[in-house]
Amino acid sequence: MPERKPRADAARNREAVLEAADRLIANRDRPAQVTMADIAAAAGVGKGTLFRGFGDRTGLIHALFEARLEPVRQAVTEGPHPLGPATPPRERALALLDALLCFKLDHRHLSLALEEAGSDSPYGAAHYDWWHGTLSGVLERLPGFTGSDFAAHALLAAVRADLVDHLTGRRNLSRERLRAQLADFAGRVLGGPASDGTADGAEPTSGTGNR
Amino acid sequence: MPERKPRADAARNREAVLEAADRLIANRDRPAQVTMADIAAAAGVGKGTLFRGFGDRTGLIHALFEARLEPVRQAVTEGPHPLGPATPPRERALALLDALLCFKLDHRHLSLALEEAGSDSPYGAAHYDWWHGTLSGVLERLPGFTGSDFAAHALLAAVRADLVDHLTGRRNLSRERLRAQLADFAGRVLGGPASDGTADGAEPTSGTGNR
DNA sequence: GCTTAAGCGGACCCTCGGTCCGTATAGTCG
């Protein structure tokens, strides 16, 4: 499988498409309002190029999501303290959830677009399996913790994009309050030190709380 | 607002449509595969009738869902022991979640259809607010329990149709094992009596575990 | 420069949600 590298213009166009899609999705409030034709036009390419490069709409969204998620993934698999593998399980589990929540907050529209990408539910996408595997692996290392497989699913469900969107949008919950609530909830699930002080947790794990 | 009652044939057709939709959705494995034209044909009416009676696709799904959910709702608001209002909070919260899970298992395709009904996310549908209000109200009555609003959202997220579908479908988790896992997880969130014996919980609350 | 195959792009197709309006009939009143 030689896997010859693509032509230069193809690579350039691919970038342009991802960039255009990101911009458009971020600006419209319903991701479904962004059509493939829109993206093609904004990227200055033809529709054919979109579909050749990404297969279909779902493929494009996935590619975009993966690209934006890459840094976080990196930080988790080989990064420093809070997220990295060296952190003790309880703390790391909390850090993972917080990082994922922050990511969804920072890329609200993109995450929404991904989840409503029709076809196959969020579950079954590569990145979900990765998150679930990572998180349940961490939970497993908690002494005396059982049912880590389901628990990981349930905890991940608590940060699903549409729920996050609902809470911060419709219900006007601030970013910091939401992070604190999640930390509180997750802490309860993990057991151990019941509450780590007050429930403010304004800066539990900086992680990807930037941008 | 006199609210004059509809003509007899209209009522009959409405029933036929709901029935046809239910059957079709239950039999195809992707709910999206069922088109409005399909439903109209199966019900023996014209498309116009569908849209006049339900507004749009989302409206039809909602109406169907509400109709099927009605018994459960009844059991919760004025039913007997496990689900009814007389049950002490901790037990009732567990019963509510189990009943909802069973409902989603029994009406897998319908629940999926509802969640992917496009337009507005699950959140914002009347029935969700009802579940959330009910559950968080119950949690509130647990002595020393905090963050019941978010906790209710998170617990409900753990029984979302697509997750349930993923676990029982792709992952071949049996109904009873799933119920036990959920009970275990929820029990941990609620605190109190850590584990009520083993984690089997084969028949925590019969409730709507029938059909 | 010449060759060639990877890449391009937009006209085109098809499905599907949703609308419209001429026709049919349930319900009512004389």
Add this chain to the structure above:
DNA sequence: CGACTATACGGACCGAGGGTCCGCTTAAGC
């Protein structure tokens, strides 16, 4: 029982948008 009307019916029709196709363009190797 016949006339009248509001209500409902239903399928032809429309527009949007995802996805395809194929003749043209152009990067890249010689």
